[in-house]
Amino acid sequence: MKKQFLGFAVVAAAAILTASPASAHRQWLLPSSTVLSGDDVWVTVDAAVSNDLFYFEHQPLRLNSMKAWAPDGSEAPIENASTGRYRSTFDVHLTQKGTWRIASVSDGVMGTYDLGGKTERLPRGTTTANLAERLPAGATNVKTAESNNRNEIFVTVGEPTTTLFKPTGKGIELAPVTHPNDLFAGEAATFQFLLDGKPAAGLPVTVIPGGIRYRDQLGQIDLTTDAAGKVEVTWPEAGLYWLNVTTPRAAREEGEAAPAAPQRRASYVTTLEVMAP
Amino acid sequence: MQPLSRTALTGLTLGLGCTFAAPVLAAEPATMDVTVAIPRLKVAEYHRPYVAIWVEKAGASAKTVAVWYDHDMKNNEGTKWLRDVRQWWRASGRSLRFPANGITGATRAPGTHKISFSRAQLGAMAPGQYTLVVEAAREVGGRELLRIPFVWPGKSGAGARAAGKTELGTVSISFR
Numbered sequence: 263m264k265k266q267f268l269g270f271a272v273v274a275a276a277a278i279l280t281a282s283p284a285s286a287h288r289q290w291l292l293p294s295s296t297v298l299s300g301d302d303v304w305v306t307v308d309a310a311v312s313n314d315l316f317y318f319e320h321q322p323l324r325l326n327s328m329k330a331w332a333p334d335g336s337e338a339p340i341e342n343a344s345t346g347r348y349r350s351t352f353d354v355h356l357t358q359k360g361t362w363r364i365a366s367v368s369d370g371v372m373g374t375y376d377l378g379g380k381t382e383r384l385p386r387g388t389t390t391a392n393l394a395e396r397l398p399a400g401a402t403n404v405k406t407a408e409s410n411n412r413n414e415i416f417v418t419v420g421e422p423t424t425t426l427f428k429p430t431g432k433g434i435e436l437a438p439v440t441h442p443n444d445l446f447a448g449e450a451a452t453f454q455f456l457l458d459g460k461p462a463a464g465l466p467v468t469v470i471p472g473g474i475r476y477r478d479q480l481g482q483i484d485l486t487t488d489a490a491g492k493v494e495v496t497w498p499e500a501g502l503y504w505l506n507v508t509t510p511r512a513a514r515e516e517g518e519a520a521p522a523a524p525q526r527r528a529s530y531v532t533t534l535e536v537m538a539p
Numbered sequence: 540m541q542p543l544s545r546t547a548l549t550g551l552t553l554g555l556g557c558t559f560a561a562p563v564l565a566a567e568p569a570t571m572d573v574t575v576a577i578p579r580l581k582v583a584e585y586h587r588p589y590v591a592i593w594v595e596k597a598g599a600s601a602k603t604v605a606v607w608y609d610h611d612m613k614n615n616e617g618t619k620w621l622r623d624v625r626q627w628w629r630a631s632g633r634s635l636r637f638p639a640n641g642i643t644g645a646t647r648a649p650g651t652h653k654i655s656f657s658r659a660q661l662g663a664m665a666p667g668q669y670t671l672v673v674e675a676a677r678e679v680g681g682r683e684l685l686r687i688p689f690v691w692p693g694k695s696g697a698g699a700r701a702a703g704k705t706e707l708g709t710v711s712i713s714f715r
Binding site: 287508 | 679680683
């Protein structure tokens, strides 16, 4: 019983850190390399939540739901995982050639219900699976919305492969037109984004080059997916880029209140490495 | 002229209140008014900027006259991001203790803010060339710094301005 409770507390803590990237700094995964060669290949990944990209200066990203998949679709172990004050870090032994996925995915349910004349909020950590047991008896006017958050990176040993890009059909996912491990400065890359498995038009896409700490302007590139869910990015220079896609949310000015009803939310974060030509 | 005589009177009364009041009846401004415009930005995640205002003079150490930051967070957590106002942090901030008396203020909303400083607050005791520096740094946003040179004693009604492009709007100074 006690153990179970502890487990829940950990998941809840993770949810706090991963549930709303747009309103709580920026979360990111930073691989030691994205393009790799050789026979005994490893990648080390840093994971953090911060203001500056990619500097670990605020909170570590919890590794509870961090997973890795080999090019053939099998799950691979996260090794040497450690969570420090400002960042988490772990290794993945890349034992197969091709493109690997390393991802932290969290799905939740937000919402409200009425009980005894009062409107209450669903607790953090609510999911579609436990919603029924979380709702107290007698709750009425239940309003819920799903939230799906995906933070993932790709790394490739040898030739890029696309076997891992089959969509799960949940939340926002990347369908590569340009392979995410085949990016060069000065070249245009096209990515397609799916929401619940279908091409999603009108999603805001934010691209921010790393190295924020040493410049005054973010250099943010704002894009919106077209009717086919696609965006085209021309990389201004080589380096690491943080890419964030979310379900549309009205930009709010200082003092404006958040919308009252829960809204379907999904977010997608990836880190892309653009090579120098 | 009505405005002139009023300025002269203000200058005199304030001047008498301070120890450096010159034994002349000529209006010597005792106060600098500063207006700082913080632009309204349409961004997904907006936080009010941290703003520091300080005075520099060649050969003297910088004097902070105002710093607007999240001074009321628990455990003084808001001080963590003071270093992001990085020129100010180097020039003056890192030698201060927080909350710093008389200069600490809350972050301010977009709009135009007017604040006034006495000659003593500005540390502009000796006549000469000074520079007022205003620096703004916004969480998950950008940073901008503006410099406005001025001469003390300033002339009543005289002023100067600088226009920001990103994190600051127009910053202006005048004397009275």
